[in-house]
């Protein structure tokens with residue numbers, strides 16, 4: 001049977017992608033950010049998954065305000081990097097895993113989570129920047145990826161609790177896939193940041209570090225954080241953190257199993273307007 005071996009958490013920022021693509025990673029501003037991912041890059045080589053289930057948010061790139069799915073699962077064979085205004089990033093196309101994605105869609109919808117099925121979609125920095133941070137600049141990404149898009153852009157957005165419960169359903173779905181493969185689930189976006197209005201530039205280190213503590217040790221309490229608290233404490237785009245709860249809910253302890261082992265924790269302020277956080281949790 002398939003199993004979820006680990007979860008990876010990381011912020012996304014378009015400027016991180018630009019720094020990589022333009023060869024600026026060794027500049028003093030960027031050097032500490034990329035240093036924080038050196039462990040993760042080696043860890044990913046040593047713990048190569050067969051498939052990455054990548055929870056991310058689209059930024060009105062694939063889904064405009066014409067259509068706003070709350071939860072959308074990519075069932076396509078491949079996904080092109082999106083043009084976000086400066087042309088598509090010069091990164092490999094993302095190969096999908098239609099069989100596992102369709103199985104997860106079937107199972108999760110029957111567990112009463114309504115997913116939108118997406119057979120064609122371009123993927124923006126929300127998906128490509130986490131891949132770049134963890135994989136560097138390869139000719140091809142190391143394995144197939146199932147993109148799972150969450151609406152955190154246009155209210156109403158899903159609650160942290162619903163995301164955590166959805167993670168549990170995804171873990172059940174993976175465990176019922178009849179092939180012996182190793183799946184990682186990644187939760188991306190966050191940490192604290194606000195891109196608009198009088199509080200633009202807001203970063204809250206205390207909130208972020210408490211969130212990381214809770215996510216590792218007491219995910220139920222992280223799942224209980226309300227929308228108003230994310231917005232008040234972590235800024236309007238801090239709401240992206242609910243996506244981390246999907247990955248956390250898919251870990252074994254959420255279903256009564258063993259606690260995961262935290263093998264990496266990194267926090268850095270700022271990258272562009274955003275606090276960068278990164279965790280790796282392994283199922284034991």
Ligand code: DHB
Pocket residue numbers: 012013014015059190193195237271272273274
């Ligand atoms: C930035 C962060 C984001 O999450 C985003 O989607 C766009 C920009 C930033 O910090 O610049």
Ligand code: FE
Pocket residue numbers: 012059126189237240
């Ligand atoms: Fe974002």
